[in-house]
Amino acid sequence: MTATMNFPSRLPGLLGIRHPIVQGGMSWASSSAPLALAVSRAGALGVIAAGPMRPDDLVEAIRAVKAGTDAPFALNVPLYNKRSAEFLDIAEAERVPVIIASQGGPKALPRFRAYGAKWLHVVASPLHAQKADAAGVDGLIVVGGDAGGHPAPDEVSAMVLVRAVVKAGVKAPVIGAGGVADGAGIAAMFALGAEGAQLGTRFLMTEEASVHPAYKEAVRRAGLSDTTLVGRGGLPVRQLRNLFTAEVDAAERAGHAKELLAELYMSRTLKHAALEGDVERGKVEAGQTAGLIDDIPPAAEVVAKLVAEAEAARLRLAGGAA
Structure with missing residues (x-):
């Protein structure tokens, strides 16, 4: 029987996933089908990162994930990218079930609502979160300065930023990102008021992530x-x-x-x-979180371990057996 996380969250019902865990959209590492497919099969939300992809390769990756699972998956589109309009056109044509957009406004949201897609918006401040929430996005991914890639430019940590966004009174569910490497980190995000967590570096360090072995080894050695x-x-x-x-x-x-x-x-x-x-x-x-990670397992094992660790943390905090 598959383990579950007994945390209150709207995300499973909203997105059609079993676990309120999102794999970060990482250029090159998830700019192909294998990682997103493995994560979605395991019950979390797998994400294809469109950023560096050629259109034909993006279509191929989307179709490969669709062919490999009926589970939902997402396409991450950096809106500042000069090809973002083309990425969104492909996503619409291929009926991608979840869009994750960053570094821009959710102007294209109505196009995707028209066929039932969900839109998660990446934000790095309470003000941006409130604006995206008012625009009607389905969820907010709040990225702190401890995250890899392009984090909050003012370097506010996820621990502070997630709490600030929740306190700002947004209606959409919040997904905390940055500084999360295991189930205890996921539980911490829920304690702050989030309804899920996004993990990037943890999923970078999996067998399916499509980066050079030297890259993974450098992260594995990092303190x-x-x-x-x-x-x-x-x-x-x-x-x-x-x-x-x-x-x-x-x-x-x-x-x-x-x-x-x-x-x-x-x-x-x-x-x-x-x-x-x-x-x-x-x-x-x-x-x-590179300093907390020293293994490179299959992505499905990572998801299962995250779920078990998060539930153990919940039981421990509730005074039960962990």
Whole structure:
């Protein structure tokens, strides 16, 4: 019998999933079918990351997930991306059941409501959460500064930010993201008033995540203080410290002009690390939870363990057997 998490949440009924757990949409790591498919089969919400994908590859990945499971899955679309309109057109044509949008407003929401899709919106402040909520989104993914990739630019942690959004009185269910690596972290998000949790780095560190083995090994070796934020003042990225981040830090300390800093920041990409395995000079995106993770199991095992750990945490806090 499949274990369950007995936390109050609207997400299973809203999204058609068994567990209120969302796999973070991670460029390259989930820009293909295997990870999203494995997570959705396991009862959580698997997510394809459209960001770096070519249109034909995106269609192929969506259809592969559909062919592999009847369970819901999501497409993550960064709205600032120059191809975001094309991504949304593909999602609509392929009838993707859940859209996760970030870095922009939910203007396209009515198109997806028309065929019954759900829209989750990524936010990084109470104000943005209130605006998205007022627009009628189905859920809010609140990302703290401890998350990998592009977290809250003001670096407020998920522990504080999630609570602030809940206290702001939004009506849509809140999904906490950042700093969650296990079931205890999921339970903490519920304690803050969230109704689910999104995990990125934990699912990055699975067999199905499609990044270079050197990337996973670098994250596996990372300690609690081995991530940093680069690109402050623009679209910052949390990644592992390496030669690239040291170069950026030295340039900032030397007081180089913003234009030179921006050129340096753009000189290296996530692709260099994720596909080519250059973990010394590429952007090895990972959250602070890298310091809590030291294994690379199948994604289905991760989901099952998260559910069991979260329920054990709930029982422990309730004074029952854990």
